[in-house]
Amino acid sequence: MASSLKGPTPQQHDGSALRIGIVHARWNSTIIEPLLKGTKDKLLACGVKEKNIVVESVPGSWELPIAVKSMYSASQVQASSAGGGSAGDLLASSTTDLTALSSSTASAPFDAIIAIGVLIKGETMHFEYISDAVSHGLMRTQLDLGIPVIFGVLTVLSDEQAKARAGLLSGSHNHGEDWGSAAVELGVKRGA
Numbered sequence: 001m002a003s004s005l006k007g008p009t010p011q012q013h014d015g016s017a018l019r020i021g022i023v024h025a026r027w028n029s030t031i032i033e034p035l036l037k038g039t040k041d042k043l044l045a046c047g048v049k050e051k052n053i054v055v056e057s058v059p060g061s062w063e064l065p066i067a068v069k070s071m072y073s074a075s076q077v078q079a080s081s082a083g084g085g086s087a088g089d090l091l092a093s094s095t096t097d098l099t100a101l102s103s104s105t106a107s108a109p110f111d112a113i114i115a116i117g118v119l120i121k122g123e124t125m126h127f128e129y130i131s132d133a134v135s136h137g138l139m140r141t142q143l144d145l146g147i148p149v150i151f152g153v154l155t156v157l158s159d160e161q162a163k164a165r166a167g168l169l170s171g172s173h174n175h176g177e178d179w180g181s182a183a184v185e186l187g188v189k190r191g192a
Ligand SMILES: O=Nc1c(NC[C@H](O)[C@H](O)[C@H](O)CO)[nH]c(=O)[nH]c1=O
Pocket: 025, 026, 027, 028, 059, 060, 061, 062, 063, 117, 118, 119, 120, 126, 127, 130
């Protein structure tokens, strides 16, 4: 089957032994929600167990790098000590409590973490600065920590572009599916 001009050539990998973290921003939630669903549905379709998918949220994309680092660090601490907490969307509350995030993540280290955000260009340069900082921050985080951090941040110029990439327009593709696939592939290959 010819693959499209864009998007990676698909591969099949067994995610049944993986533990995947997802950190998502809450800005532009009407786009975030379908992206998050597409990501989770793909993880499940690849065999990742529901109990091994840990989801946390932060206010915006700017907070994604530190939240990924906190999620990773907490799981490392939990994995090295007895017991474990129960995962939950700790940061759904109005404040960002990274300490609480650290205590919420269940035990056992992650094989990959997916960072999801939606940045939409506005009238100012805010978009450019956040997009640049977050992309470099997430790249640095994965290289520093040695864990795959999947770049699930849309940096788009319009609401229509965002909807198209969340699979909300007729015939459009949900990019969350690509992020789920990438997390499974990198998680499997990392542990190989
Ligand atoms: O401004 N636009 C956006 C945004 N700003 C908030 C920022 O990420 C951060 O949460 C705050 O500056 C507080 O640190 N965050 C997004 O995810 N998407 C946007 O489109």
